[in-house]
């Protein structure tokens with residue numbers, strides 16, 4: 001299949017549900033209020049029910065019941081909510097294709113764990129750097145959606161690349177065709193579904209944060225969290241080789257790899273938090 005046909009198939013993915021279209025529209029303005037988000041969520045009782053469930057889950061970990069949608073929105077934040085609804089809508093759209101050969105649950109686990117590790121590193125760095133914590137979480141949730149796009153356009157292709165990569169002991173990204181890889185495929189969906197430009201930046205550049213100028217510290221956090229998630233064994237397929245982390249990037253976030261692994265291990269120890277995210281928005 002040539003590049004034009006792949007693009008056509010990706011562009012034929014179902015369009016986003018109404019509630020998501022509305023949320024994407026309003027979150028284009030980073031200063032929207034919790035009330036605007038709450039009103040948009042009310043368009044869809046299933047989605048607003050999920051937001052309430054997540055606010056009451058171990059992910060937030062508040063010992064009292066949150067019964068107001070407004071309070072749930074304030075606790076979770078507009079951008080976290082947007083990225084989780086986007087991710088879960090894409091998973092739903094892809095699951096409706098019959099020939100899927102990638103393990104969708106492992107895909108989502110990789111995305112969510114990357115997001116939780118990224119969030120934790122962001123919290124740590126926020127003490128002495130300006131970090132967009134919500135943006136980092138959202139970018140990490142959606143960073144690999146291009147693998148879903150490729151799977152829809154070319155069923156079996158992602159698995160084939162993964163096998164080729166482990167055979168030649170390379171990370172997945174290095175075994176792909178660099179003219180049309182999962183970051184470019186992800187950007188096609190992002191354009192089609194009108195993702196905001198900062199989210200597109202995470203999707204397109206998460207394997208090459210050094211080539212990018214804007215928000216580079218945030219992108220670096222997502223890049224490093226993705227690799228640590230691989231190192232800890234949460235990859236799409238078994239036996240994937242984790243990419244290596246450059247010393248320049250570690251220097252940029254001023255944390256040694258060993259310290260990052262401890263931060264990530266602490267995130268994973270709290271099993272209930274990650275399970276809550278995985279289950280509510282799958």
Ligand SMILES: [Fe+2]
Nearest residue numbers: 143144182206
């Ligand atoms: Fe990736």
Ligand SMILES: [Fe+2]
Nearest residue numbers: 110143144226
């Ligand atoms: Fe990844």
